[in-house]
Structure formats: structure tokens, C-alpha cells
Amino acid sequence: MKFAAIADWVDSNTYPVTFMCEELGVSVSGYYKWRKKPVSAHAQADSMLSALIRQLHTSLAGNPGVRRIHAGLAAAGHRVGRKRVHRLMQTLGLQGRHPKSFKRTTVHGDAPVPAPDLIARDFTAAAPNQKWCGDITYVKTWNGWAYLATVIDLHSRKVVGWAIDTHMRTTLVTDALDMAIAHRRPPKSVIFHSDRGTQYTSTDFAKYCKRHKIRRSLGRTGICYDNAVSESFFATYKKELIHTRPWPNLKTLKKYTFAWIETYYNHTRRHSTLGYLTPAEYELGLRHINELAA
Numbered sequence: 001m002k003f004a005a006i007a008d009w010v011d012s013n014t015y016p017v018t019f020m021c022e023e024l025g026v027s028v029s030g031y032y033k034w035r036k037k038p039v040s041a042h043a044q045a046d047s048m049l050s051a052l053i054r055q056l057h058t059s060l061a062g063n064p065g066v067r068r069i070h071a072g073l074a075a076a077g078h079r080v081g082r083k084r085v086h087r088l089m090q091t092l093g094l095q096g097r098h099p100k101s102f103k104r105t106t107v108h109g110d111a112p113v114p115a116p117d118l119i120a121r122d123f124t125a126a127a128p129n130q131k132w133c134g135d136i137t138y139v140k141t142w143n144g145w146a147y148l149a150t151v152i153d154l155h156s157r158k159v160v161g162w163a164i165d166t167h168m169r170t171t172l173v174t175d176a177l178d179m180a181i182a183h184r185r186p187p188k189s190v191i192f193h194s195d196r197g198t199q200y201t202s203t204d205f206a207k208y209c210k211r212h213k214i215r216r217s218l219g220r221t222g223i224c225y226d227n228a229v230s231e232s233f234f235a236t237y238k239k240e241l242i243h244t245r246p247w248p249n250l251k252t253l254k255k256y257t258f259a260w261i262e263t264y265y266n267h268t269r270r271h272s273t274l275g276y277l278t279p280a281e282y283e284l285g286l287r288h289i290n291e292l293a294a
Contacts, residue, residue, distance in 0.1 A: 071276030
């Protein structure tokens with residue numbers, strides 16, 4: 001590693017060989033002997049993988065960590081160990097971004113319309129449009145707070161509906177469901193699971209779900225794990241998009257949120273729950289990442 005460091009400094013015309021060898025406590029003759037040795041096949045492979053890793057890390061929003069980089073390499077047909085990926089990422093100075101703590105936006109209504117918990121923390125579905133879930137999160141802009149409501153299909157974790165505005169009224173969540181219904185054309189009795197926020201327990205929302213043949217499902221009060229998929233999505237959204245820059249206004253936030261959800265999250269980002277497939281790949285029937293490189 002010392003010889004490699006000397007080579008980097010010398011090749012960049014920063015310091016002479018003799019100076020660097022003295023500073024690092026190695027002989028000049030030893031350095032030149034090392035330079036003349038042929039590059040091993042393993043070192044060549046490391047160099048190629050390092051270039052791919054840097055490319056993946058740059059192209060994927062949110063600074064992906066070792067697992068997603070490893071999955072990206074596997075999808076491209078490169079079967080390498082996760083420890084090797086970790087070592088190369090450390091050498092390159094690359095690491096994933098970690099989420100910040102979040103603030104709850106659930107506000108309980110005075111006269112909530114009850115509904116059973118039809119999910120019971122089983123966040124899986126055998127096919128699309130059987131179980132949906134959703135929630136609301138907040139984003140600070142220069143002009144004030146904005147709020148994002150989502151609809152996620154529990155089969156593929158694909159965001160099938162969303163709405164963003166400057167209010168948290170019931171129409172925010174029905175706008176998100178309008179998008180999901182228009183895009184997915186779900187069968188009657190699709191389940192929609194949420195927390196017990198006032199938007200999801202309001203009379204207007206209960207009427208909306210009855211009109212559209214949607215079965216309401218509510219988690220327990222104050223138990224975030226009862227809507228874990230929605231919470232996980234928002235943590236990712238905040239980590240990989242919202243906390244990366246300031247947001248001057250709602251128009252800018254809408255533009256970037258659209259690109260992040262529709263282009264990146266649903267079609268590019270690899271999900272650990274799906275075996276590091278994307279939601280779009282999972283809905284195509286793929287079940288193992290190695291199928292992509294077959």
C-alpha cells in the first residue's frame with residue numbers, strides 16, 4: 001500500500017520519488033522493483049470493479065451502501081463477495097447515507113370512524129392490488145410546510161399513488177388514492193392500510209372508500225410498526241432526496257419528488273425486501289437478482 005501511495009503522488013507530479021520513499025520509510029530500489037512487477041489478475045479485477053462501483057455509486061441517488069452496490073454488480077453479471085465490495089468501497093472512500101430521525105405527523109380526530117386491522121403486520125401480498133398501504137409525511141420549504149401522501153402496493157413495494165400539497169386535509173390522501181385507482185384499476189375489496197390519523201378516520205374518507213369499494217384497515221394507535229412499510233418509505237425518501245438539498249417552494253419539491261418516485265424508486269432503486277430487485281422488476285415476475293444477468 002505504501003508503494004501504491006508513492007506511485008499516486010509521483011504520477012501526479014506532486015513529490016519526487018526519493019522524498020516520498022524517505023517519508024514512508026521504504027527504499028528507492030524497492031519502489032522501482034515494485035513498479036516493474038506485472039499487475040496481478042486480482043489487482044486488475046479490483047481496478048475494474050472499483051470503476052464499476054464508483055459508476056454505480058454516482059448514478060444511484062442517495063449514496064447506496066455495500067448491499068445495494070453488491071446487488072447492482074450482481075444485476076450486471078458480476079458475482080463477487082460482499083466483503084470484497086466493502087473493501088473496495090472503503091478504498092474509494094464511498095459509503096451509504098444514513099437516515100435522520102423522523103417526526104410523527106399523525107393527528108387523531110375527535111370522532112374517528114373505526115375499521116379493523118386487516119394487515120396485522122403481514123406486509124406481503126401474493127399479487128398486485130390486493131393490499132395497499134399509505135401515510136403522510138412533511139417537508140420543510142422556504143415558503144412553509146408541504147405534505148406528501150402515498151399509496152404503496154404491498155406486493156412489490158411500488159408507489160402506485162401519491163399527492164403533495166401545502167395542507168393535510170383528507171383530500172390529500174384521496175388525491176393519492178385517485179392516482180392509484182387510475183393507474184392500477186384495482187379489483188373490488190382492495191385493502192388500504194394506514195395509521196389512525198384524522199385524515200384516514202374521517203367520515204369523508206370512509207365514504208370515499210365505500211364509494212370506490214376499498215376496504216379500510218387501521219393499525220393500532222401510536223404503534224409505528226403497524227404501518228412499517230410506509231414509515232420505511234418515508235425514511236428512504238427523506239434520506240435520499242429531501243435531506244440532500246434545500247427546497248425553495250412546492251413546485252420544485254413536486255418536480256423532484258415526481259422524478260425520484262416514478263423514475264428512481266419504482267424502476268431503479270433495489271429493495272432489500274425484494275431480494276434487491278426493483279419494484280418494476282418484481283412486478284414482471286422476477287424473483288432473484290441473478291435472473292437479470294442470466
